[in-house]
Structures are given as C-alpha cells and as structure tokens.
Amino acid sequence: MRRRLRRTRGRWLRRLLVAVGVLIGVLCAAAVVAYRLTEIPEPHPDTVTQSTVFTDGRGAYLGRRGPVDRQEVPLSQVPRYVQDAVIAAENRSFRTDKGVSPKAIARAVLASVTGGERQGGSTITQQYVKNALLTPEQSMSRKLREALIAVKLDRTRSKDEILAGYLNTVYFGRGSAGIEAAARNYFGVGTRDLTVSQGAALAAIVNIPSYYEKAGSDPRVTATLQDRWEWVLDAMEAGGSISAAQRQAAVFPAFRFYPPGTTEGQRQYMIDVAAKEAARQLGISADELARGGYTVRTTFDLALQDSATESVKALKGRDGTLLHTAVVAIRPGDGAVRLLYGGADYARQPFNDAVDGAVEAGTALEPFADVQLDGPLRTLNRSAAPTPLKLASAYAAVAAGGVYAAPYTVAEITRGGQRLYTARPETRRVLGEKEAFVVNATMYGRPQLGEGAGEAYFTGGAGGGITRRTVWSTRMSSELSLTTVLFADRPGKKKNTTVPAQLPNSPAPTEVAQGVVAELWGSAGRGVRDAPE
Numbered sequence: 001m002r003r004r005l006r007r008t009r010g011r012w013l014r015r016l017l018v019a020v021g022v023l024i025g026v027l028c029a030a031a032v033v034a035y036r037l038t039e040i041p042e043p044h045p046d047t048v049t050q051s052t053v054f055t056d057g058r059g060a061y062l063g064r065r066g067p068v069d070r071q072e073v074p075l076s077q078v079p080r081y082v083q084d085a086v087i088a089a090e091n092r093s094f095r096t097d098k099g100v101s102p103k104a105i106a107r108a109v110l111a112s113v114t115g116g117e118r119q120g121g122s123t124i125t126q127q128y129v130k131n132a133l134l135t136p137e138q139s140m141s142r143k144l145r146e147a148l149i150a151v152k153l154d155r156t157r158s159k160d161e162i163l164a165g166y167l168n169t170v171y172f173g174r175g176s177a178g179i180e181a182a183a184r185n186y187f188g189v190g191t192r193d194l195t196v197s198q199g200a201a202l203a204a205i206v207n208i209p210s211y212y213e214k215a216g217s218d219p220r221v222t223a224t225l226q227d228r229w230e231w232v233l234d235a236m237e238a239g240g241s242i243s244a245a246q247r248q249a250a251v252f253p254a255f256r257f258y259p260p261g262t263t264e265g266q267r268q269y270m271i272d273v274a275a276k277e278a279a280r281q282l283g284i285s286a287d288e289l290a291r292g293g294y295t296v297r298t299t300f301d302l303a304l305q306d307s308a309t310e311s312v313k314a315l316k317g318r319d320g321t322l323l324h325t326a327v328v329a330i331r332p333g334d335g336a337v338r339l340l341y342g343g344a345d346y347a348r349q350p351f352n353d354a355v356d357g358a359v360e361a362g363t364a365l366e367p368f369a370d371v372q373l374d375g376p377l378r379t380l381n382r383s384a385a386p387t388p389l390k391l392a393s394a395y396a397a398v399a400a401g402g403v404y405a406a407p408y409t410v411a412e413i414t415r416g417g418q419r420l421y422t423a424r425p426e427t428r429r430v431l432g433e434k435e436a437f438v439v440n441a442t443m444y445g446r447p448q449l450g451e452g453a454g455e456a457y458f459t460g461g462a463g464g465g466i467t468r469r470t471v472w473s474t475r476m477s478s479e480l481s482l483t484t485v486l487f488a489d490r491p492g493k494k495k496n497t498t499v500p501a502q503l504p505n506s507p508a509p510t511e512v513a514q515g516v517v518a519e520l521w522g523s524a525g526r527g528v529r530d531a532p533e
Contacts, residue, residue, distance in 0.1 A: 047132040047169045047177075050293030052278075053184070054271050056302040057338070057411060061184050063271050065290040069185070070177035072293060072416065075164040077192045078179060082199035083163060084241035089203040089232045091124040092239065094163070099125040099154030100147045125150045128166040172205055173213030174258055186215075186255050196246055197229075197253045200236065204228040216255025226252050266309055267302075269342035269352050274298045274409045281410060281421050294420070297412040299336035304329065307523040308341040311516050317488050321501040326354040326485040327516070328392035329524060332478060334425045335393070335405030338524070339482070358385040359487050360500065362462030364472035367442040368394065371435040375404055375428050388472075388485045395474050396481035398439045399456075402431030443474075457517070459510050461486075468503045473513035475521050482524065484516045 051066025075083070087094045093101075101122035129149045153162060172182035179202065183191045186205075187198050194202070204225055205212040214221045229252060237247040278296045279289040308327045317323030329339035342352035351357070365381060373380055377394050380386060389407060397404040406426040413421040431439065443456040455477045463469035470487040486509050489498040503509040 043132045043165075043169070049291055051181075052275075052289055052292055052294040052296060054274055054296045054298055056298055056300045056305075057336075058302075059297065060302045061188055062298065062300065062302060063267050065271065065275055065286075067291070068177050069175045069181040070168070070293075071180040071295070072168045072178065073180045073191050074416070075160050075167070077190075077417070078164075078167060079192065079194060079199065081196050081236070081241060082179070082191070082194050082202070083167075084236055084239070085196075085199045085203035085232055086167065086206065087124070087163075088235035088239060088241065089200075089228075090127070090206060091122065092235065094124045095159060097123055097125075097154075099123060099150040099152075099162075101126070123150065124166050125154055125162050128162060128169065129153065131171070132165060132169045170206055171209050172202060173209030173211075185258075187253065188256055195253065196233075196242060197250045200232045200250070201225065201229050201253055201255075204232050214258060217258050222255075266341075266344070266346060267305070268346040268350075269354070270298065270300050270305065270340050270409070272350075272352060273340060273355055274300075277408065277410045278413055278421075282413065292415065294413055294415045296410055297414075298409050299331075299338060299411050299423075300340065300409065301329075301338045301524070304339045304520065304524055305341065308339055308516075308520055309344075311519050312341070313344065315486075315512065316504070318502070318504050321488045321490045322498075323486065323488050323503070324353050324357065325516075326357060326359070326388040327483070327520065328354050328388050329480055329482045329520070330392055330396040330405075330407055332396040332476070332481050333400035333403050333405055333427065335396075335407050335427070336411070336423075336425075337389075337407050337409045338480070339520070340389075340409070353485075354388045357387055357485075357487075359388060359472075359485055360385050360462040360470045361391060361460075361472065362470060363460035364391065364470075364474075366460060367398070367439045367458075370442075371431060371438055374430045376406065377404060377430050388483060391472070392474075392481060392483040395476055395483060397430055398436055398443070399476040399478055399481045402429055402433060402436035403427050404430040459514055461510075463502070466502075466505050468505075468509050469500055471503065471509045471513040473510070473517045475517050480521075480524055482517055482521055484513045484520075486513050 046068070049066070049068055050070050050072060051064045051068060053064045053071060054062040056062055091097070126146055129146050133149060134146060168178045168180075170179075171177055172179070172186070174182070174185040176182040176185045180191050182202050182205075183189055183194050183198070186202065187194070189198075201215075205215070207228065212221060212225050215225045216222060233242070233247055233250055236242045237244060242250075274296055275286060275289060278294070279286050282289065282294075284292070312325045312327070315323055315325060324343070325341065326343075327339055327341035328337065330337055340354050342354040342357075343349045353359075361384060365386075368381055373394070377390075377397065380390065380394055383390075393404065393407050404427065408423055408425075410421070411423050412419065440456060443458045455475060457475040459471065459473040461468065461471040470485065472483065472485050474481070474483045476482065486503060488501040488503050490501040491497070492499045
C-alpha cells in the first residue's frame with residue numbers, strides 16, 4: 001500500500017513538474033510572440049506639440065503662444081550634470097538597465113490583482129513610454145504593454161535618444177512640459193545655462209511637480225524641496241557625476257516667483273504685435289507659429305516696458321470716463337521698437353492703443369505743417385487722428401535727420417538652434433536735410449523741459465486748458481525717440497460704443513505726460529548704449 005502511494009505521489013509530482021514546465025514554456029513563447037508583435041507607437045500628438053517663446057532683445061522671457069509650454073532641445077544642449085541629476089533622482093541604473101525594472105513590474109501587477117495602491121513605472125524608459133507613447137490608464141494590461149515597449153525601445157534606440165525624449169516630454173510643474181520650459185519658468189534661463197544646483201532642483205521636482213511648483217513662494221514647499229535637492233546632490237557625488245568640491249559649493253537656487261505677477265498679462269500686447277509680424281516674416285499662419293516651437297527674439301526692452309507699466313498704473317480718469325495711455329519708443333534710423341505700451345490690462349482690453357488707437361493729434365502735428373513728407377508718411381499731415389505708433393515713427397525719422405525706418409518688433413527667429421530670420425531695417429528718406437532742420441527748429445520752439453544736447457522735447461495735443469482732450473509728449477535724440485500719449489473716452493449713447501472725453505484737470509495732463517516721458521527717458525538712457533543691435 002505504501003509503495004503504491006509513493007508511486008502515485010511520484011507520478012503526480014512528475015506530472016506537476018511537466019505541467020509547470022509546459023506553462024513556463026507557453027508563457028515564454030507567448031512573451032516572445034507578444035514582443036515580436038509589439039510595435040513602438042508614435043508619440044501621441046499632445047506630447048510633440050510645441051509652443052513658441054518670445055523674449056526681449058536681451059533674451060529675457062516675455063511669454064509664449066501655443067497650447068502647451070514645451071520646446072524641444074537636443075541632448076547636446078542639456079549639460080551632462082543636468083542629465084546626471086535627473087538619472088540620480090529617477091533611475092540610477094538607467095545607463096545599464098534593459099529598460100524595465102522587474103521589481104517595479106511585479107509590484108504593479110500585485111497591486112492591480114490585489115486592489116492595492118497603484119504603482120508607477122520605475123525606469124526612465126518606462127516613464128517615457130507612459131508619458132509620450134501610451135495613455136495614462138492604470139491597468140495590468142497597459143502596464144505589461146508598457147514593459148514590452150520599454151524593452152523593445154531599449155534594444156532599438158540608444159540611451160541618449162531615450163533620455164532626450166524623456167527630458168523633452170516629462171512634466172515639471174508650472175505648466176512646463178520638458179526641460180527647456182522648466183528651466184525658463186523656474187529660473188529664467190535656457191537649458192544650456194542651468195547650473196549644477198538648478199539642474200538638481202529640477203530633477204528633484206519631477207517626483208511631485210504639482211506640489212513642488214510652488215517652490216520659492218511657499219516656505220513649506222521650498223523646505224521640502226531643499227531636502228530632496230540635497231538627496232539628489234548626494235547621489236550625484238556618490239555616483240561620480242560631481243566632485244566633492246562641487247557638492248560642497250552647491251547652494252540651493254533662487255526660484256522665479258509663482259504664480260507670475262500682474263505685468264505678465266500686460267506683455268500680451270507686445271506678444272500680439274510680435275507674433276503677427278513673426279508669422280508674416282515666416283509666411284505661416286498664427287496657429288502654425290504658435291505650435292511650431294520657434295524662439296522669437298523681439299526688439300523690446302523688458303525692463304523699460306515694466307518701468308512704463310509702473311509709471312502709468314496710478315493714472316485715473318474722471319468719473320464715468322476711462323483714461324488711456326500709450327507709450328512708444330523707437331530707435332531712430334533703425335526702426336526697432338524698444339517700448340510698446342498699449343494698455344493697462346490685456347484681459348479687459350485686448351485692443352492695443354499704441355498700435356491701433358486713432359488719437360486726435362491737434363498741435364502734435366504742427367512740427368510737420370510746413371514740410372512735405374514722402375513715402376509711408378506722406379499722408380500724415382492729412383490724418384487728424386494717427387495711431388501713436390505712426391506719429392512716433394515720424395518723430396523718429398526727424399531724429400534720424402529725415403530718414404524713416406519702418407517700425408519692427410522681431411529681431412530674430414530661431415528653431416532648434418537654427419536661425420530662420422534676421423531683421424534688416426527698411427529705411428528711406430522722407431524729409432530733406434533742410435526740412436528735417438525746420439521740424440527740429442519747430443520742436444525746439446515748443447515748451448522745453450530740461451532737454452540735453454542734441455535732444456528735442458515738446459508737448460502738443462488737442463484742446464486746451466480745462467478742455468484738453470489729448471496730450472502727446474515726445475522726447476528724442478539720435479539714439480531714441482520716446483512718445484507718450486494720453487486720451488480719454490466714455491460710453492456712447494449706442495451700446496458698446498465710446499466717444500472722446502476730456503482729460504482730468506488735476507493733475508494737469510500735460511505735466512503728467514511730461515513726467516512719464518522724463519521718468520522713462522532716464523530709465524532708457526541707462527540702457528541705450530547697451531541695447532542689442
């Protein structure tokens with residue numbers, strides 16, 4: 001009886017071993033078939049869409065256009081220590097692993113089967129597959145497909161290709177998709193200019209971007225991030241990415257304040273004008289520009305623009321009226337627009353007073369009364385209400401000795417490091433030297449306010465005394481022409497219409513306009529010689 005039981009037990013054990021072997025063989029065969037049938041999908045559209053970034057003349061960030069804040073950069077533009085920081089924070093075996101972490105897969109499968117807490121992908125390759133190639137669905141089948149694609153991706157792509165894809169798609173918070181947008185939104189620099197400390201901070205943020213995006217404005221978040229930043233740097237030193245001296249010298253970086261301040265919305269006036277010009281120069285639509293991943297370097301001086309915003313923000317109209325202010329600064333003989341203040345609040349008034357507003361000129365046209373203007377300015381004397389930009393460009397022509405330069409706001413357009421467009425001034429003579437002298441003499445005959453050598457400073461407008469309707473105040477030299485315009489309107493009798501209104505009498509509007517010009521002239525003078533060409 002005992003022999004029979006032993007024989008029976010042996011047969012069942014052999015059968016069980018055979019069954020297990022067959023099952024393993026079937027599973028291995030299924031895995032091989034699944035691997036061969038698995039194709040690497042193309043990145044889904046949301047992850048490859050880019051935005052176009054606008055900067056001022058010195059490269060300071062103005063804003064962007066596009067559905068997502070993302071710009072691709074080649075891995076060659078990402079400092080090696082930034083790459084190593086991300087690897088230290090997210091996947092220290094990235095350079096040597098096969099694209100997957102068996103332990104992480106086992107945890108994810110167990111969590112799906114038992115209903116436990118969901119587990120994410122562990123390796124950078126898996127995260128890239130999840131973020132860029134698959135949907136964020138949390139299921140066992142998607143997790144297994146993610147692993148198969150990650151293995152195949154690792155076998156068919158170089159580590160650098162995978163890392164570049166990851167860095168250009170991973171979310172960093174503050175609306176930033178990819179390392180370039182993150183570098184700009186957290187530190188105001190491009191990826192190639194990130195320091196070791198800044199790179200380690202961005203690497204630390206990837207873990208919980210929606211929480212860490214408040215770093216620099218929320219003390220608790222900042223302190224938590226600093227602890228993780230220290231951990232990343234320690235890992236970099238241990239792995240040989242940085243030296244002990246570099247680790248010792250690292251200082252927790254300062255962050256741009258988040259959320260952005262009120263001047264961000266005002267900059268949309270400038271971006272509107274520059275975006276329209278950039279699309280025209282490239283021969284593409286506004287939507288193609290917004291999604292194209294371009295970098296548009298404008299002619300604007302952001303510091304001067306912010307000074308203008310501060311200078312006019314306290315100005316108020318009479319009861320029932322709205323006071324408008326437009327400020328334009330142009331480089332004579334070149335046409336580069338350094339300052340373009342078109343309104344106080346883009347969200348409430350997207351209409352740009354500096355570019356599109358028709359403002360009664362009155363005596364502001366008197367300097368041109370006895371001369372014949374040619375070219376683009378030939379109709380100026382017949383225009384009772386020119387736009388501030390047009391009349392400011394006429395003053396700039398006088399400052400350039402009668403040479404008119406078409407105003408432009410786009411200095412350069414690049415994409416992926418390749419220069420696609422560079423501005424070239426369009427100039428032509430619109431006044432003879434004698435006529436330019438006459439206009440200058442007329443300006444010097446107007447009320448002066450402390451003009452310097454070679455400078456003209458005068459004020460004109462429509463109406464007078466307590467019935468003043470508009471004020472134009474201009475100061476110009478061979479280096480800069482700066483014009484400030486004040487005007488007011490009130491609701492018309494018909495719905496959604498406005499009619500001109502009188503300016504407030506106290507303080508005197510002419511003094512207000514002259515004060516704005518004087519203040520901005522001082523700010524501009526400190527940077528005129530350093531203005532980018």
